[in-house]
Amino acid sequence: MNIQHIETADCNILDTKIFSHEIKIYFASVYQLETKQRITNVCLSIFNWSFFEADVFIVNHLNNRFEQKTLFKHELEFFEYIQKISLEENNFILQGYSKKSGNWLEYRFIDSDFCLTMF
Numbered sequence: 001m002n003i004q005h006i007e008t009a010d011c012n013i014l015d016t017k018i019f020s021h022e023i024k025i026y027f028a029s030v031y032q033l034e035t036k037q038r039i040t041n042v043c044l045s046i047f048n049w050s051f052f053e054a055d056v057f058i059v060n061h062l063n064n065r066f067e068q069k070t071l072f073k074h075e076l077e078f079f080e081y082i083q084k085i086s087l088e089e090n091n092f093i094l095q096g097y098s099k100k101s102g103n104w105l106e107y108r109f110i111d112s113d114f115c116l117t118m119f
Contacts, residue, residue, distance in 0.1 A: 001030075001042070001116040001117075002116075003044075003085060003114060003116060004087070005032060005033050005034050006030045006031065006042075006085075007031040007033060008027060008031075008044075008082045008083075008096075009082070009096075011027050011028065011030050011082075012027065012028040012029070012081075013025060013026065013027055013028075013078075013081065013082070013099075014026040016078040021047055021048060021049065022048075023045070023046045023047075024043055024045050025043065025044045025082070026042075026043050027042045027043070027044070028041070029041070029042065030042045030116075039118070040118075042116055042117070042118055042119075043116070043119050044114065044115075044116055045114060045115050045117065046092060046109055046112050046114045047112065047114070048111075048112060048113045049092075049109040049111060049112035049113075050110050050111040051108075051109070052107070052108070052109050052112075053107075054070070054076055054105070054106070054107050054108075055068050055069065055070050055106045056068075056098060056101065056103050057104040057106070058103050077098040077100045077101060077105055079094065079098065079105060080098060080099040080102070081097050082094050082095070082096040083095055083097070084096065090110055090111050091108055091109070092109040092112050092114055093108050093109075094107040095107075
């Protein structure tokens with residue numbers, strides 16, 4: 001499976017596992033754009049990154065602005081849904097809603113490897 005030919009928006013995430021230099025995100029299903037079909041039980045693995053950063057964007061209801069907060073390892077939030085996957089130069093970016101807070105969440109991996117597999 002090619003990461004650029006799948007869509008994960010609104011696809012249920014079953015589990016997220018974090019290891020020292022690997023993150024695995026388990027989807028109940030993803031949508032394959034080429035065949036226009038759902039593929040069940042798919043794992044997105046991201047590994048061998050040189051830099052990882054997680055940011056959450058918190059809404060300030062007083063002025064409807066967002067406060068960007070970088071999350072440290074002990075406060076890391078996981079995705080409820082990944083709405084967008086981007087590849088920009090050497091950046092691999094996941095964006096979506098946090099399972100914990102419901103706020104917009106962004107994971108940014110620099111110089112990483114990744115793959116999609118079925119489980």
